[in-house]
Amino acid sequence: MSIHYIESVSSGCGDRVTLSIRWNNARIEVDLDPSPTGNTIQDSFIEKYNAAVEDGDDEEEEMMSDQILDAIVQAGRTSFDRLAPPPAPDASTPADLHSLIFPKEYSFFFRTNVETNAAELIPKDNEDTTMHEEFDLKYQLPANSEAVLPKFSTRDIHVVEKLLGDGYIARVLAGCREMCCKVGDELRADALQRELSCLLTISTSQHAAALRVPKLLGLVEAADDGRTIGLLQEYIPCSDTWELSTLRNIESVSSIAKARREKWASQIQQTVQLLHQIGVTWGDGKAANVLVHRDTDDVWIIDFRSGWTDGWVSQELSGTMEGDSVAVKKIFEFLEV
Incomplete structure (x- = not known):
């Protein structure tokens, strides 16, 4: 079974x-x-998708993206599986981060x-396919020269699970330890740099052990x-099951004991207060950026990329x-507390 999703x-x-x-x-x-005629399948998709973007209708934009994806998959599944076959059912070794x-x-x-009047996919340049060996990430995160952090090659990091979120975020194995990996791109380089700076400040502060913020463990290097x-x-x-992975996943607040x-509310407030004491701001504070620890039931603040x-939070106060x-x-x- 092929794995596919919109990047x-x-x-x-x-x-x-x-x-x-x-x-x-x-x-x-x-x-x-x-x-040229303006009455094809792609014309309808383009018109509806762009209208949703212009109206700021996120739900309609997501729905149209999914409809376009479904049409592409229906027209191209056979070709895609030939070019990028699904992993073997008995594959036991996770793919390395570099290949992903x-x-x-x-x-x-x-x-x-x-x-x-059916959708079809045409390879570009009238060739079987236009293939590029690598997607070029044209940026580099400048790390604090005073910070001593282990560095892991993209070929030595193995992806266990792709996680939701902007950019490439995944649960990985690095140095025989399970970690959360975040890799940016040209559009998100500044945001990821801000997160790195915040986490470095947190890791060297007097409150490092007390802060419920995922600790910075290392850096990712392109192989x-x-x-x-x-x-x-x-x-x-x-x-x-993602039923309570973040506070945003709560379907009925009243079903949870007061x-x-x-x-949870007290822990969030205490964490933010400690962050402010060391000169760090959360930025994009919201329920979706609060994780609920499966084993301890404590809440952890994530995502310091601003936004x-x-x-x-309004744009002016971000x-x-x-x-x-x-x-x-x-x-x-x-x-409701």
Whole structure:
């Protein structure tokens, strides 16, 4: 069974919509361009997707992305499986990080066959496929020269599970230890650099042991040229079923004992207060950035890449202590304590 999911969706450049799809251990880039007639399958997808983006309708945008993905998979599954076969059922060794973040790439155009009115995929340049050996990450995270952290090659890090979130975030094995790995890209380099700086400050502070923030454990180096492209953190085990992996997953707050919710709220408040004492701000504070430890039932704060989320922290207050205070207050309201 092939594993596939959307890595990114982009639009623009003459209304073109492009999907980047992970297909097993390869990356499939598919371009949807407007047709001369304006009444094809891709024209409908482009119009609806761009309308959702312009309206700021995240749910509609996600729904259209999924519909486009379904049409691409239906038209290209056979070709994709030939180019990037699914892993063997008895494969016991997890794929190394290098092969997953620097995969082979294949590029196609999504077209509507005028005779059959069915979707089809056309390899670019009229070749069997356009293949690139590596996806070029053109950035490097400048690490603090005073910090002494172990460095792990992308070829020595093995991915156990891809985790949800922007960029490449995964549960991995590095140095025989389970960790959380975060690798950025050109668009997210500044955000990941901020997170690295925050975690370095936390790790060398007087509150390092007391802060419920996943500890910084190492750096990720590209195997080919030694550039620092990511970081490794303590992995916080959460619910295997995602029912309570983060506070945002709570379906009914009232179904959780008030004493338990009060404990979580107090822990979040204490953690943010300690962060402020060492000059670190949370940034994008929200329920989705609070993990619930599966074994201890304590809550841990994650994601110091800044940013902001409607309904939690405004763009103007993102990355400020005032913004963090607003986020904590809203989490208290969310938990009804």
